[in-house]
Amino acid sequence: MPEGPEIRRVADRLGGVLTEQPLTSVWFRFPHLQASAEDLARHRIRTVRSWGKALLMEFDDGRTLYSHNQLYGRWFIRRAGNRPQTDRDLRLAIETPKHAALLYSASEIALLAPGEWQAHPFLGRLGPDVFAPGTTPAFLRRRLRSDRFRKRALGGLLMDQQFLAGLGNYLRSEILFNSGVHPDQRAGDLDDATLALLARQIRALARRAYLTGGETAPKAWVRARKAAGLPRRACRHLVFEREEAPCATCGARIRRVEYGSRRLYLCPDCQPKPTAGESA
Template identity: 30%
Template sequence: MPEGHSVHRIALQFRRNFVGKRVAVTSPQGRFAADAALIDGRTMVDARAIGKQLFLEFDNALWLRVHLGLYGAWDFAGEITADDTIASAGGRMGQTNQHGTVLDSRGEDSIASMGAPRRTRLRMSESEKEDDSAFVFPPDPIGAVRARLLTDTAVADLRGPTACAVIDERTVAKVVAGLGPDPLVDDGPEAEDRVVRTITSKQTPIGLLLMDQSVISGIGNVYRAELLFRARLDPHTPGKKVPTETAAALWRDWAHLLDIGVRTGQMMTMDDLSPEDWVRAMASREDRHWVYKREGLPCRVCGTNIAMELMGARKLYWCPKSQV
């Protein structure tokens, strides 16, 4: 499932290539046809992400809300401003500056590696893959395309989302109110205080709380495992028993890792790597994480075999010795 950094990067693509332009909206699959008609021919005026939720605003006060879920993806094509961190092979990401500018939720800054628009195709989901082979614009919809957004120069096809609906501002506010803070949207002390209060008031294990989007927005299975290891925190610890300073550190570390994810397109969770190790980690998940998908392998810190179990119907990876 795409985690928070991926959705922020998708919002960036819409801000770069669709915001300010009139958009033809259709549903080649047919399931979204009635909603598509509500925004067809309108101008997109904003694109923003909150956690795993994407909100595209149009000039008639209606919004397209999308949650990709486990299987959703956006396919962009046309004159696309592609991020140079995207490599052309295998959906892997290229090297990028570890200390570059970070986009905020409204796109006030820009990624240094952004280039001029070029004719290309780009798939964005949990990973990203660019295809520079020749094609006729706009390409024909392929497969079950739930929604197609088309301008004079770019097209975005949505496949397999968990949620895809046109909603009004009141409904947007209701959805957002049910979400926990997102560091790229809520970066003040109030957000940290809210997260700390919520975590430390609950009996629920911290391994479940971090996946609860009403507690913190954007964290999925990879970031859950890595954040808990980086905090050396047992996933089974009840929220009430998590020290206040540890809960606050989890929030700040999530902000740090989300920052890296938006800049690089990868869930890089290991710090202080040499330039050579950074390049290797960007190319291979095996060199990018502390515990995720490393069950049975020795812990990088203590040598104990990494454990795997189901928690909240998702695979949890952790070190029984380092995380106590």
């Protein structure tokens, strides 16, 4: 599933071709939404933004078009009237005189009246977006230490969109590794220095992934591995999808474990398992 950085990049691209442009047509695959398509095409899109893994298009009449890619959804941008060669099922098409924004295979699409997002079963429960201006390291330290979250194991907490919207599986593994934290550890058990490092890594790695298109490893490490002829998949991360490869820091073999029914990668030496009194 695309994580927050990928969805934000998609929002940027869509915003570049849709924002404040006259719409020539809007089409929905779902009949209950298609009933509003003609009227929606009379309006303009004011902003396109992401909130965690959700994508929001805000129209000039206050309505918001919400979509979530989940596992299979994908946006394409083409010249107006053109369609990609794909076996995917088209669910939403928005066209301007120059461009077509096309959403395929997504099952989660909704048109929300002004203010209605607060009652939406998914959006209404989301925590702050990882890229929001207010999501600073200081804010994250306070949130991690709060009574609501301090006793949660970090391996589960970092995947909880109510804690922070936009983190996902690869970011979880990379944040914990770069912080030297085992997934069983709880925020409330970390010393101040480790907690501060964790808070910085959450923000920094999400931003790095956004800027690079999904890379979380340091630039020099990525460049060296690409120069050695390794595929991009083997260069993006320090631990994620590197099972049995040597740790870039200590040389120990990276391990893959199942955590919360999802795969997680860690270095057993750099991220030692906490003692019984320090774990959830």
